Amino acid sequence: MSDTHAHSVAYVRETQLPQQPPPSTAAGPVKWTKDNLFSNIPYTILTLAAIYCIYLILSGFLPWALNGVWNTSNIRECREVLEGATGGCFSVLTERWNQLVFGTGYERSQYWRPTLAFALLFVAAAPVLFQKLPKGMLAFTAIYPFLAFYLIWGGTIYTPILAMVGFVVGYVVYSRLVAGSFAAGFFGGLAAAVVTWWLGGIVVSAITPDETFLAAVPSRDMGGFMLNMILGVVCVSLSLPIGIALALGRQSNMPIIKWICVIFIEFIRGVPLITLLFVANVILAFFFPPGTNFDLILRVIIMITMFSAAYIAEVIRGGLAALPRGQYEAADSLGLDYAQAMRLIILPQALKISIPGIVNVAVGLFKDTTLVSVISMFDLVGMIRGPILASTDWNGVYWELWAFAITLFFVVCYGISQYSQWLERQLATDHR
Amino acid sequence: MSTITDPPQGSFRLSMLLNDTRYRGYTFQFIALVLLIGAMGYLMSNLFSNLAAQGLNISYQFLDEPAGYGIAQTMVEYTSQSSHLQAAWVGILNTLLVAFLACVTATILGVTAGVLRLSKNWLVAKLMSAYVEAFRNVPVLIWILVINTIVITMPSPRAYRGETPDTEMLFGLIAYTNRGVYIPAPTFGPGSMVVVLVFLASILGIFMYRRYAIKQLYDHGRDLPTFLPSLALFFIPTLLAYFIMGRPIGVDVPALQGFNFQGGTQIGRPLIALWLALSIYTGAFIAENVRAGIQAVSKGQTEAAASLGLRPNRVMNLVVLPQALRVIIPPLISQFLNITKNSSLAIAVGYEDITATLGGITLNQTGRAIECILLLMLFYLTISLLISAVMNVYNNSVSLKER
Numbered sequence: 001m002s003d004t005h006a007h008s009v010a011y012v013r014e015t016q017l018p019q020q021p022p023p024s025t026a027a028g029p030v031k032w033t034k035d036n037l038f039s040n041i042p043y044t045i046l047t048l049a050a051i052y053c054i055y056l057i058l059s060g061f062l063p064w065a066l067n068g069v070w071n072t073s074n075i076r077e078c079r080e081v082l083e084g085a086t087g088g089c090f091s092v093l094t095e096r097w098n099q100l101v102f103g104t105g106y107e108r109s110q111y112w113r114p115t116l117a118f119a120l121l122f123v124a125a126a127p128v129l130f131q132k133l134p135k136g137m138l139a140f141t142a143i144y145p146f147l148a149f150y151l152i153w154g155g156t157i158y159t160p161i162l163a164m165v166g167f168v169v170g171y172v173v174y175s176r177l178v179a180g181s182f183a184a185g186f187f188g189g190l191a192a193a194v195v196t197w198w199l200g201g202i203v204v205s206a207i208t209p210d211e212t213f214l215a216a217v218p219s220r221d222m223g224g225f226m227l228n229m230i231l232g233v234v235c236v237s238l239s240l241p242i243g244i245a246l247a248l249g250r251q252s253n254m255p256i257i258k259w260i261c262v263i264f265i266e267f268i269r270g271v272p273l274i275t276l277l278f279v280a281n282v283i284l285a286f287f288f289p290p291g292t293n294f295d296l297i298l299r300v301i302i303m304i305t306m307f308s309a310a311y312i313a314e315v316i317r318g319g320l321a322a323l324p325r326g327q328y329e330a331a332d333s334l335g336l337d338y339a340q341a342m343r344l345i346i347l348p349q350a351l352k353i354s355i356p357g358i359v360n361v362a363v364g365l366f367k368d369t370t371l372v373s374v375i376s377m378f379d380l381v382g383m384i385r386g387p388i389l390a391s392t393d394w395n396g397v398y399w400e401l402w403a404f405a406i407t408l409f410f411v412v413c414y415g416i417s418q419y420s421q422w423l424e425r426q427l428a429t430d431h432r
Numbered sequence: 433m434s435t436i437t438d439p440p441q442g443s444f445r446l447s448m449l450l451n452d453t454r455y456r457g458y459t460f461q462f463i464a465l466v467l468l469i470g471a472m473g474y475l476m477s478n479l480f481s482n483l484a485a486q487g488l489n490i491s492y493q494f495l496d497e498p499a500g501y502g503i504a505q506t507m508v509e510y511t512s513q514s515s516h517l518q519a520a521w522v523g524i525l526n527t528l529l530v531a532f533l534a535c536v537t538a539t540i541l542g543v544t545a546g547v548l549r550l551s552k553n554w555l556v557a558k559l560m561s562a563y564v565e566a567f568r569n570v571p572v573l574i575w576i577l578v579i580n581t582i583v584i585t586m587p588s589p590r591a592y593r594g595e596t597p598d599t600e601m602l603f604g605l606i607a608y609t610n611r612g613v614y615i616p617a618p619t620f621g622p623g624s625m626v627v628v629l630v631f632l633a634s635i636l637g638i639f640m641y642r643r644y645a646i647k648q649l650y651d652h653g654r655d656l657p658t659f660l661p662s663l664a665l666f667f668i669p670t671l672l673a674y675f676i677m678g679r680p681i682g683v684d685v686p687a688l689q690g691f692n693f694q695g696g697t698q699i700g701r702p703l704i705a706l707w708l709a710l711s712i713y714t715g716a717f718i719a720e721n722v723r724a725g726i727q728a729v730s731k732g733q734t735e736a737a738a739s740l741g742l743r744p745n746r747v748m749n750l751v752v753l754p755q756a757l758r759v760i761i762p763p764l765i766s767q768f769l770n771i772t773k774n775s776s777l778a779i780a781v782g783y784e785d786i787t788a789t790l791g792g793i794t795l796n797q798t799g800r801a802i803e804c805i806l807l808l809m810l811f812y813l814t815i816s817l818l819i820s821a822v823m824n825v826y827n828n829s830v831s832l833k834e835r
Contacts, residue, residue: 036554043553050555256461260468270816271809272773278791278808282801286482287475367571374573374780381573398581406570406578413569 064088064399074393092397093404096388100404103223103378104387113214114226117151120144121233129419131426145237152230155216156208162200166193182339219297223378225408227297231379232366235304239365240358242305243312244351248342250313251320261313268310273368276303281375300372308365315357319350352427359420363413370409380405494798495520501793503784505700516794523789524811530706530785531772537711538771539764542718549723560719567716572774575713580705580781586610589692607686607693613704614686617697621680630673637669638662702783706775714771718764725760726752758830765823769816776812786811 024030037047067087071094072078078089093100102114124144127137146160174189222230249261268276280303281296288294323346331341351358373382384401388394394401449459483489495517502512507525510518549560567575587599589609601607607614645656674681686696729752737751738744778785779792786808795804 036552039552043551046548046551046553046556050553050559053559254457254461254464257464260464266817267809267813270813272776272787272812274776274779274787275791275805275809275812278795278801278805282795283805286479286802289478290481290485363569367569370571370573371777374777381571381577385577398585402574402578402581405574409571409574410566410569414565417569 068400070094075395075397078397088400088403089397090400092388092394092400096394099224099387100380100383100401101224102226103221103383105217105221105223107215110215110217113151113154117148118226118229120147120151121229129423150214152222152226153217153219154212154214156204156212157214158204158208162197162204165200166196169193169196181337182343219295222297224383225380227372227377227379228366228369230297231301231304231369231372232362234301235308235369236362236365238301238305239307239309239312242309244316244347246309246313247316247320250317265310265313268307269314273304273307273371274374276307277371277375279303296375296377300375300377304365304369307368308361311361311364312358315354315361316350318357319352319354320346322353323350355427356420356424359416359423363416366413366416367409380408488799490802491800492803494794494800494803497798499794500797503789505703505784516790516798519794520786520790520807523784523786526783527772527775527778527785527787530703530710530778530783531768531775533707534710534714534771534775535768537707538714538718538767541711541715542767543722545715545719546722546726549719550726564716564719567713568720572709572713573777573780576705576709576777576781579709580701583612583701583704584610589688592688592693601686605685607688609693610701611692612698612700614693614696614698616686617684617695619682619684621682623677624680626677627670627673627681631670634665634669638665641665700783702778702781705781706778706783710771710774714767714774717770718767721760721763721767722756725756728759729755761830762823762827765819765826769819772815772819773812 021027025034038044063086065088067082067085068090069078069081069087070090072081072089072091073095075089075092078091082089098106098108098111102111106113121144123137124141127133127135127141143164146164149163150157150160170189170193173192174185176185177188178185246261246265249257250265252258252261277300280299284299284302285294327345327349328341331345336344370379370381372379373385376382376386378386384405388401389396389398449455496515498513499516499519500512501519503510503519503522505526506522507529508518508522510522545560545563548556549564551557551560586608587610589607589611591597591599592601592607592609605616641661642658645658648654648656684695686693686698688694733751733755734747737747742750775785776787779788782788790804791808795801798804
């Protein structure tokens, strides 16, 4: 039997063949290209259209960017160097770099001040942004606002020191009284800080020397990208606590407080930022006591802070509403009072949910700081439109300057939104 | 013998205002109200003493005085002798015009980019995400100014002159110059009303036919063709009326006369800059909303629809889109609101919207800052409250009816 069978089969393989790689059309780049780019006729048309678009963009952009001139002192010299060839006059950036970044307020020897403040910003922000860093670094974060103020504005060192002392006194009083009730601690601390500032203000104005170590810089001369950074960082930081307070007020079951918050939030959200900036520019001064004179930059900070506080309040309200009812009930059943329940149970969770929204508001606000150029402040956009494009040296160098502005804003905003996505993944505690 | 007695009722002590949670709310609200009224009173007294010191008062008389300035782009009749109120009205119409145009194009752009970003075509998906990220992360003011600069660097009308002009009109119909874009405009002769009416009637006819076809499908299972009859209804009656009435509707093509183009419709440079920049910028946000909306429909829905035997386009139209729209529409409407508010940036390129007329030139000429800005805010507040009212009505109508 077995013999016949053996004869009926012509050939029997005795060893297993090694695995073959798939044919080149079913694997590797060819298959990928076929699946992802040319799988059917509409896709092929789309792909070709996309390739043509990319070709158009690159063919316009690359010669301009690669053939750029970086070291001439005005547009005529730059055009002579180019001799009619396509190329960007990037020398406007090198020649006007300080003006674009710092404005006109600083002496050439003083640029280290805003640069140092900018570098220290990262050190101060790091422990807030990355939870894994040692908590001791938060001490520097607490000092940073006063240090940065001193570096950027200069003048007498007693002003930031006094401000800091006021906060310290306020905090000490708060931590003594908070065991009794939160309200007593908060208002006691506030009162102590205000008294310290008032008393200290008299002392400081008496002992301020005429010559100071860092020359005072008037805020009217601040400009460039630094102004955008100042407005963005200050207003977002100030608007967070105000936004939390507004959100809690809107959730409150006390009708008067609730309606005050609702009207404030809806009013601010209903008008464009530019009208609020007009208010800062021409109206706000009418509401201050006669004889006082506030800086324009301070008035703008007040209005932008109100603006972003309303938006942040709405984001946090969403976070509060998304929290399950059980969390509120659990806090109540533990016997916590309102302030304790909010501080220990509700807000930590609600703020975590709101992080993406808050970052969105922060990015939007940072972009909106360019609007101050409309009320003739010389931020990056104002600087480009005003002194630089109007000067005889650089009249007509549009694209290089706009490309610079676009790059700066893109890097900052894209970086922040990538950080927020990373943070969302870090904080995700649900199991999905 | 011990009995449990109720806590004494009605004996109200003053300390309960601070310590009893039933009454503490009233104390807090009273304090808040006093503080608010005090702050308001303080600000108002500052305001009036400042106004008095400068010899000013609050009055809206200036609205009736002649404005004395010209407006380049007007949709209603306006001369420099018209009142400030009429200038403001022109500004309102211009705001609404650019907001409407930008809403339409931003939606088209955003939906296209959002759908293409989910495409399986790798190159197109990447290109679209590059578009979204690039435009979302740069201030809209910069985009407005960039597009303004693009228009400024276009050829001047002079380039179209001469035997061998430097530039030629696009298809012989559209002229793009540094003053704006000139496009052909329709001219309506006598009898054109009939053509327009026939056209509107045929549109109505298409809708009625489609409803009839669906009714036939549901009631009797007859699947009537819809595409070709709709196409026929769209073109044939209107074309017939057009030729029967002796071709009353013509086209006015812009032509170079002297130093500038005449005829046709001019879309001014500021309008183009504002319109395109707002559309492209907001389109990037809408693309993200659309993508999120489509991704929010779970895959099981698509699979369930496919297992019922629906064809892919029916799956999209009948199952995925209705559910995705519920997620897409609310953020879409708030993007429309953002467009309206961002259109106030018109002042940066010199487009005469309400911010530029009432909040700009009128304010500077009359010095009535408080009144002008108050009216300006009132306008934007009205618009945004109207839009949120529409959104609430929509949300209530599409929200899931849970049992």
